[in-house]
Amino acid sequence: xxxxxxxxxxxxxxxxxxxxxxxxxxxxxxxxxxxxxxxxxxxxxxxxxxxxxxxxxxxxxxxxxxxxxxxxxxxxxxxxxxxxxxxxxxxxxxxxxxxxxxxxxxxxxxxxxxxxxxxxxxxxxxxxxxxxxxxxxxxxxxxxxxxxxxxxxxxxxxxxxxxxxxxxxxxxxxxxxxxxxxxxxxxxxxxxxxxxxxxxxxxxxxxxxxxxxxxxxxxxxxxxxxxxxxxxxxxxxxxxxxxxxxxxxxxxxxxxxxxxxxxxxxxxx
Amino acid sequence: xxxxxxxxxxxxxxxxxxxxxxxxxxxxxxxxxxxxxxxxxxxxxxxxxxxxxxxxxxxxxxxxxxxxxxxxxxxxxxxxxxxxxxxxxxxxxxxxxxxxxxxxxxxxxxxxxxxxxxxxxxxxxxxxxxxxxxxxxxxxxxxxxxxxxxxxxxxxxxxxxxxxxxxxxxxxxxxxxxxxxxxxxxxxxxxxxxxxxxxxxxxxxxxxxxxxxxxxxxxxxxxxxxxxxxxxxxxxxxxxxxxxxxxxxxxxxxxxxxxxxxxxxxxxxxxxxxxxxxxxxxxxxxxxxxxxxxxxxxxxxxxxxxxxxxxxxxxxxxxxxxxxxxxxxxxxxxxxxxxxxxxxxxxxxxxxxxxxxxxxxxxxx
Numbered sequence: 340x341x342x343x344x345x346x347x348x349x350x351x352x353x354x355x356x357x358x359x360x361x362x363x364x365x366x367x368x369x370x371x372x373x374x375x376x377x378x379x380x381x382x383x384x385x386x387x388x389x390x391x392x393x394x395x396x397x398x399x400x401x402x403x404x405x406x407x408x409x410x411x412x413x414x415x416x417x418x419x420x421x422x423x424x425x426x427x428x429x430x431x432x433x434x435x436x437x438x439x440x441x442x443x444x445x446x447x448x449x450x451x452x453x454x455x456x457x458x459x460x461x462x463x464x465x466x467x468x469x470x471x472x473x474x475x476x477x478x479x480x481x482x483x484x485x486x487x488x489x490x491x492x493x494x495x496x497x498x499x500x501x502x503x504x505x506x507x508x509x510x511x512x513x514x515x516x517x518x519x520x521x522x523x524x525x526x527x528x529x530x531x532x533x534x535x536x537x538x539x540x541x542x543x544x545x546x547x548x549x550x551x552x553x554x555x556x557x558x559x560x561x562x563x564x565x566x567x568x569x570x571x572x573x574x575x576x577x578x579x580x581x582x583x584x585x586x587x588x589x590x591x592x593x594x595x596x597x598x599x600x601x602x603x604x605x606x607x608x
Numbered sequence: 609x610x611x612x613x614x615x616x617x618x619x620x621x622x623x624x625x626x627x628x629x630x631x632x633x634x635x636x637x638x639x640x641x642x643x644x645x646x647x648x649x650x651x652x653x654x655x656x657x658x659x660x661x662x663x664x665x666x667x668x669x670x671x672x673x674x675x676x677x678x679x680x681x682x683x684x685x686x687x688x689x690x691x692x693x694x695x696x697x698x699x700x701x702x703x704x705x706x707x708x709x710x711x712x713x714x715x716x717x718x719x720x721x722x723x724x725x726x727x728x729x730x731x732x733x734x735x736x737x738x739x740x741x742x743x744x745x746x747x748x749x750x751x752x753x754x755x756x757x758x759x760x761x762x763x764x765x766x767x768x769x770x771x772x773x774x775x776x777x778x779x780x781x782x783x784x785x786x787x788x789x790x791x792x793x794x795x796x797x798x799x800x801x802x803x804x805x806x807x808x809x810x811x812x813x814x815x816x817x818x819x820x821x822x823x824x825x826x827x828x829x830x831x832x833x834x835x836x837x838x839x840x841x842x843x844x845x846x847x848x849x850x851x852x853x854x855x856x857x858x859x860x861x862x863x864x865x866x867x868x869x870x871x872x873x874x875x876x877x878x879x880x881x882x883x884x885x886x887x888x889x890x891x892x893x894x895x896x897x898x899x900x901x902x903x904x905x906x907x908x909x910x911x912x913x914x915x916x917x918x919x920x921x922x923x924x925x926x927x928x929x930x931x932x933x934x935x936x937x938x939x940x941x942x943x944x945x946x947x948x949x950x951x952x953x954x955x956x957x958x959x960x961x962x963x964x965x966x967x968x969x970x971x972x973x
Contacts, residue, residue, distance in 0.1 A: 525969075525970070527965070528961070531965050532961035535958075543753045543953070544754060546751075548942045549940040549942070550931070550940050550941050551836070552836050553836035553837070553839065554876060555879050558839060560880065560884070563818075565816065565818050567885070567888050569812065570812070571812040571813075573810045575808045575810045577806065578808065579806075580804045580806070
């Protein structure tokens with residue numbers, strides 16, 4: 340029963356992808372790249388044109404396609420938007436730049452108020468790190484919260500331009516690039532020092548206060564007449580906990596890429 | 609009042625005798641003759657018996673307190689004896705068993721304090737001298753960072769006494785039946801998740817832990833913390849009690865009954881038993897006690913006098929008492945803490961570590 344339901348879900352998704360491609364009014368760049376797909380019709384013609392030109396400039400300058408997709412589908416929620424976005428990106432040669440299909444794509448479902456931001460290709464993934472996605476999301480999410488779609492997309496394009504410029508310079512925006520403030524470093528140092536000082540001084544003080552009552556009588560145990568007569572270790576029950584692995588890469592920075600070659604981040608707004 | 613106490617005098621010259629811990633013999637301060645404990649005990653056997661009998665008779669005609677003022681309400685806890693050497697009257701605590709005449713300086717023993725059921729089973733002779741105790745105290749001051757300078761510089765000991773402290777020694781067994789919740793866990797990676805399986809076990813142990821001669825001091829005057837902290841004593845050197853070991857030291861008989869002391873021994877054996885049983889539960893990552901049933905099987909009780917040096921000093925109108933194990937030389941006591949030194953050290957460490965750790969973190973991050 341579950342298997343049948345899953346098959347139907349996948350079919351629906353592929354049909355959705357097909358319909359999106361069929362009924363949208365695609366804008367083709369000179370290299371036949373589909374940059375903006377406004378299926379939810381949230382952009383006016385002027386807004387659309389302005390965003391398209393900006394996306395086109397970025398794509399051509401950095402050889403990394405920057406896509407915007409809007410949809411209005413109540414069946415597409417947070418659980419399925421990632422799969423939908425990745426399927427859409429791989430479904431056509433019109434997504435991504437060149438043979439390596441380098442690119443970013445921001446998919447926004449206006450009815451479920453959720454989004455997925457992905458990067459693809461070696462250069463795309465290198466330019467838009469996990470940390471970069473976090474910062475970029477903060478840039479556009481406040482606009483989306485007020486349904487200010489054009490400004491949100493403009494922020495997305497501006498930030499994409501910034502991270503691509505940094506990547507071309509050989510220093511993509513990443514966690515490691517953000518130096519810790521001296522205040523934080525010395526704050527942590529002070530906390531550590533407080534513990535060390537307390538332990539050291541109390542240890543010195545403890546050596547001066549040696550007249551203490553004894554709680555044990557270990558010195559007087561007669562080992563010859565001491566024995567454990569019964570031992571029983573019985574398995575009772577098992578508990579299982581599941582925690583997400585905080586990869587060292589994400590702690591240090593970099594980009595987490597899945598088996599399909601995508602990196603991504605999503606959420607609600 | 610007459611003839612209740614005995615002065616242990618040299619059979620050769622009648623000079624005062626004292627027990628020397630390092631030689632294990634009684635020595636004369638004047639002619640330097642040396643006698644074994646057995647020789648002196650035999651020599652004074654009849655005198656001790658007479659003194660003990662006189663002590664028993666005296667009980668009926670002790671102090672008449674009817675005309676004393678209320679300020680003397682503790683007078684019934686005092687006893688008066690006549691020094692056989694100089695005939696001076698000695699006023700002592702009712703538990704005093706050995707002391708020194710303040711007039712002629714002769715060591716005196718009250719054998720009646722240890723008569724019949726009050727006679728200790730054992731005595732552990734002193735091994736260290738008073739000079740050793742003073743040296744040990746000086747050594748104890750060394751390396752104490754927060755000790756006020758004036759305290760160590762003045763270093764005047766108000767009083768030093770070698771005391772045979774009375775102890776009850778408890779034998780017994782503890783039958784323990786304890787259950788624990790113990791855990792073992794193992795983790796495995798599944799995709800982006802870490803799955804941790806924790807296996808819980810009901811661990812059951814039943815055992816018996818035997819104890820021998822747990823010492824609990826039965827003197828009201830001795831602080832419990834000090835008496836516990838100077839442990840352990842080496843019981844292989846325990847001797848059968850004889851008053852011949854007492855000359856030169858103070859001694860007192862028990863002022864607390866077995867009932868009053870048994871709780872301290874019980875608490876210690878219970879804690880140790882639980883720990884011994886817990887140490888048997890191995891191979892787990894965590895052990896939490898769930899249920900315990902401890903039954904104490906009480907055994908013999910021994911009565912012994914153990915050697916302790918008490919060193920008293922004063923600093924800023926406060927008394928400081930140190931105790932040294934007269935057999936092992938272990939010295940303990942609470943020293944005054946110089947608050948200025950404490951906070952100066954605290955701040956120095958704090959600033960130093962903050963700068964070092966902060967700079968290191970800043971460079972690393």
